[in-house]
Amino acid sequence: xxxxxxxxxxxxxxxxxxxxxxxxxxxxxxxxxxxxxxxxxxxxxxxxxxxxxxxxxxxxxxxxxxxxxxxxxxxxxxxxxxxxxxxxxxxxxxxxxxxxxxxxxxxxxxxxxxxxxxxxxxxxxxxxxxxxxxxxxxxxxxxxxxxxxxxxxxxxxxxxxxxxxxxxxxxxxxxxxxxxxxxxxxxxxxxxxxxxxxxxx
Amino acid sequence: xxxxxxxxxxxxxxxxxxxxxxxxxxxxxxxxxxxxxxxxxxxxxxxxxxxxxxxxxxxxxxxxxxxxxxxxxxxxxxxxxxxxxxxxxxxxxxxxxxxxxxxxxxxxxxxxxxxxxxxxxxxxxxxxxxxxxxxxxxxxxxxxxxxxxxxxxxxxxxxxxxxxxxxxxxxxxxxxxxxxxxxxxxxxxxxxxxxxxxxxx
Numbered sequence: 508x509x510x511x512x513x514x515x516x517x518x519x520x521x522x523x524x525x526x527x528x529x530x531x532x533x534x535x536x537x538x539x540x541x542x543x544x545x546x547x548x549x550x551x552x553x554x555x556x557x558x559x560x561x562x563x564x565x566x567x568x569x570x571x572x573x574x575x576x577x578x579x580x581x582x583x584x585x586x587x588x589x590x591x592x593x594x595x596x597x598x599x600x601x602x603x604x605x606x607x608x609x610x611x612x613x614x615x616x617x618x619x620x621x622x623x624x625x626x627x628x629x630x631x632x633x634x635x636x637x638x639x640x641x642x643x644x645x646x647x648x649x650x651x652x653x654x655x656x657x658x659x660x661x662x663x664x665x666x667x668x669x670x671x672x673x674x675x676x677x678x679x680x681x682x683x684x685x686x687x688x689x690x691x692x693x694x695x696x697x698x699x700x701x702x703x704x705x706x707x708x
Numbered sequence: 709x710x711x712x713x714x715x716x717x718x719x720x721x722x723x724x725x726x727x728x729x730x731x732x733x734x735x736x737x738x739x740x741x742x743x744x745x746x747x748x749x750x751x752x753x754x755x756x757x758x759x760x761x762x763x764x765x766x767x768x769x770x771x772x773x774x775x776x777x778x779x780x781x782x783x784x785x786x787x788x789x790x791x792x793x794x795x796x797x798x799x800x801x802x803x804x805x806x807x808x809x810x811x812x813x814x815x816x817x818x819x820x821x822x823x824x825x826x827x828x829x830x831x832x833x834x835x836x837x838x839x840x841x842x843x844x845x846x847x848x849x850x851x852x853x854x855x856x857x858x859x860x861x862x863x864x865x866x867x868x869x870x871x872x873x874x875x876x877x878x879x880x881x882x883x884x885x886x887x888x889x890x891x892x893x894x895x896x897x898x899x900x901x902x903x904x905x906x907x908x909x
Contacts, residue, residue, distance in 0.1 A: 593902070656904055657902060658900065659904070661902050662893050662897075665874075665893060672874040672876070672877030672878075673866075673873040676873030679822070680876075696863075697901060698902055700900040701867045702859060703857055704908075706857045
């Protein structure tokens with residue numbers, strides 16, 4: 508366990524936060540405007556109205572900065588639910604995915620990180636983001652296992668991937684809106700399956 | 709019922725087919741090279757080594773031609789399975805989706821039809837393709853209903869959308885390969901759900 512920060516340290520952290528938020532928001536803006544390759548830390552610093560050494564101190568490389576910026580509106584915002592049932596947890600996660608996937612900010616990132624023309628550093632950032640996102644449901648899976656909720660032999664990760672994929676597909680490919688009814692139906696399908704009870708073998 | 713074609717007509721149809729295939733293949737090539745907006749029927753005709761009137765006679769507009777070309781490697785190639793069980797049918801469909809989604813030809817089309825910068829005609833072609841693709845599982849759903857295989861209240865279309873979305877997501881976003889084991893697990897999840905039998909209410 509890390510010790511509690513002293514009152515002085517705590518004040519410094521709190522004072523530091525708006526700077527962090529400002530720099531990461533500026534990085535996302537510049538990223539959206541010029542793309543990864545053309546992004547310069549100097550321009551991000553100028554946009555955030557801080558000295559570039561302030562940026563370099565926390566994020567020594569462009570890759571560090573962009574990774575932090577990308578995480579700040581995705582994985583860092585994710586809340587791991589703990590409702591006491593897999594159904595409740597899945598519904599909250601489904602709403603969270605739908606809200607994120609509908610945000611123009613995140614849609615822009617998706618194109619940048621998972622689009623066609625990606626350099627090696629962008630690929631690395633995308634992969635680290637994907638790994639972090641995929642690790643998010645772990646506590647939910649463990650809780651469901653502890654409650655004995657999962658069918659034997661099930662690949663629990665596949666539930667979450669299928670959930671995310673179907674929501675993204677509906678918004679991005681089918682271009683249909685997402686509502687509570689849709690999310691509830693999808694969660695129900697993934698939990699109980701399409702087969703009639705007497706047809707399960 | 710349409711009457712059988714006379715031997716002469718049948719010969720004409722058979723003779724006609726390579727021309728159709730050649731023109732549609734040429735259209736796909738030109739489309740991949742220059743995009744929808746810059747595609748000219750004259751260039752497609754030249755590429756296919758036919759007179760442009762041959763193209764205009766069958767496909768009066770660029771939109772007709774591109775729609776036919778797009779369908780020729782997607783919906784026209786789809787086979788509706790009839791294995792006698794929803795599980796068997798879903799597995800065959802899953803394999804078909806995986807094979808199509810892995811083909812570079814179809815991936816190029818996806819970007820063109822569902823990418824960002826789409827004009828109204830491309831959007832219309834994408835929508836008509838989507839509707840045709842979504843209509844494909846209807847016989848499979850009806851057969852499953854006739855066998856009493858579907859759970860009451862299930863949105864059967866959602867099974868197929870979730871199937872397609874998860875396969876596309878795995879290839880396009882997760883960049884992971886697809887194998888038989890993955891497809892079988894996915895079909896099983898959609899058929900029987902993630903919950904342990906004693907946890908279904």
